[in-house]
Amino acid sequence: MALWYYEDYIPHYRLGLEIKETLFLGNSLYQKIQVVDSYLYGKVLLLDDIVQTTEKDEFMYHEMLIHPALLTHPQPKKILIVGGGDGGASREVLKHPVKKVKLVDIDSAVIEISRKFLPELGNWNDQRLEVLVEDAVKYLALSEEIFDVIVMDSTDPLPSGVAEPLFSKEFFQSVYDHLSEDGVLVSQIEPPFFQPEREQRHWESLNMFPLVKVYWGLVPTYPGGIWTYMIASKGKDPAASFKKLSFPTRYYTPEIHRAAFALPPFMQERL
Numbered sequence: 641m642a643l644w645y646y647e648d649y650i651p652h653y654r655l656g657l658e659i660k661e662t663l664f665l666g667n668s669l670y671q672k673i674q675v676v677d678s679y680l681y682g683k684v685l686l687l688d689d690i691v692q693t694t695e696k697d698e699f700m701y702h703e704m705l706i707h708p709a710l711l712t713h714p715q716p717k718k719i720l721i722v723g724g725g726d727g728g729a730s731r732e733v734l735k736h737p738v739k740k741v742k743l744v745d746i747d748s749a750v751i752e753i754s755r756k757f758l759p760e761l762g763n764w765n766d767q768r769l770e771v772l773v774e775d776a777v778k779y780l781a782l783s784e785e786i787f788d789v790i791v792m793d794s795t796d797p798l799p800s801g802v803a804e805p806l807f808s809k810e811f812f813q814s815v816y817d818h819l820s821e822d823g824v825l826v827s828q829i830e831p832p833f834f835q836p837e838r839e840q841r842h843w844e845s846l847n848m849f850p851l852v853k854v855y856w857g858l859v860p861t862y863p864g865g866i867w868t869y870m871i872a873s874k875g876k877d878p879a880a881s882f883k884k885l886s887f888p889t890r891y892y893t894p895e896i897h898r899a900a901f902a903l904p905p906f907m908q909e910r911l
């Protein structure tokens with residue numbers, strides 16, 4: 641009998657994947673963690689029944705989350721990743737000539753399970769990477785460190801979800817205070833088609849930055865067609881920072897970077 645897994649994203653809408661088997665199922669202190677093996681997307685990591693990443697399409701998300709931000713800073717050396725326990729975001733950051741990457745994830749179980757079941761996602765042995773299991777809100781409140789780029793690779797900012805405090809105005813202010821002069825923040829946000837009001841709220845919460853832009857990309861296993869990212873810069877304009885990279889990519893190109901900032905009118909009108 642066929643085995644199907646569904647993500648019930650919002651009422652009246654679900655995404656389904658036919659799976660071969662469940663490889664891991666358990667609960668951490670913070671959330672339900674699951675890894676399934678699917679026919680079309682390979683291994684899939686789910687947190688609280690929400691698809692986080694899949695072996696086959698993760699490059700589309702991680703390349704678009706990382707490269708526009710790293711190219712927007714003139715010389716990114718110190719990077720902070722908030723969340724990112726599966727390792728995909730730090731892997732892309734480490735392709736750049738950065739000096740130090742700190743990955744701060746609240747849930748050690750996500751890191752352990754990802755390293756065990758999706759080891760090819762991360763570049764865990766790179767000496768420049770430091771992994772800390774901590775609540776990023778507390779971590780930043782207590783730290784005086786300054787970063788060039790801060791990446792938020794969290795779960796969806798759902799009300800009462802683990803990531804909710806990361807999308808508050810207070811946290812964005814704290815991120816701003818921990819960024820260097822030309823500092824850049826990038827975060828994945830929600831699909832604009834289904835969550836327009838929430839997108840607008842995130843946008844408004846970032847108004848301490850002189851430049852805030854939204855860009856989009858495709859991630860086949862995420863809901864709502866197009867997926868959006870929000871980028872805030874103290875210096876250069878992210879939309880004009882496209883560049884040919886010195887290493888191979890499978891989604892990012894300078895042309896895609898440029899096009900990603902072109903927004904359809906239905907999105908533009910609310911920003």
Ligand code: AG3
Binds near residue numbers: 647649693793828861
């Ligand atoms: N975190 C964001 C995943 C969002 C997908 N949302 C959904 N399926 N409803 C990705 C973590 C990957 N490093």
